[in-house]
């Protein structure tokens with residue numbers, strides 16, 4: 153008999169140069185976030201006897217949506233969730249969302265948060281978890297927020313991105329941050345160069361370098377950690393944010 157499981161966990165598949173594909177599973181179904189490519193995802197799902205329930209897309213860049221079509225060949229009934237504003241740039245959508253949209257996957261509600269800046273229609277997916285026994289709240293934020301960094305402004309202005317990060321700052325501090333690239337060491341080196349005497353940044357840099365040297369990912373981080381050591385999240389004004397973004401772009 154088919155039994156529903158509630159063993160929620162999130163698995164990382166590092167691909168390409170520095171992308172991370174996240175797979176969120178309850179032990180029988182799986183939700184894949186931003187599959188840059190399909191092959192390693194297919195392999196992992198099949199090895200673990202998991203059914204693909206949905207693909208979440210944060211934005212339209214090819215290193216986030218590149219594997220979706222091939223995944224749908226093996227799991228044609230899987231939902232594809234993406235921004236309604238990007239219907240043209242993100243194909244195969246079955247659930248088209250906008251800021252504030254709530255929907256349910258694997259018996260968990262998800263909330264869509266609009267975070268434009270990197271692209272105009274970039275969204276993040278927040279999983280608050282409803283049950284006290286479940287894990288910490290999780291945020292799948294694509295290229296909006298990185299470990300100690302944030303996405304480059306390809307389509308939005310500094311003001312747009314500053315506002316987007318301001319929304320994410322409102323989430324509980326325990327929120328686990330699942331971003332789509334492993335950039336944390338480089339971001340912390342940059343932050344350390346600007347604030348060489350900041351102990352929290354130095355400490356995070358040292359521990360992250362050690363983690364990476366052991367072959368581990370630096371992610372997820374927590375919102376609490378980002379509030380302490382992410383200069384973009386810490387920026388108090390649009391002007392400060394703009395200056396930091398420009399500095400980092402030319403670093």
Ligand SMILES: [Zn+2]
Pocket residue numbers: 211213270295
């Ligand atoms: Zn991107």
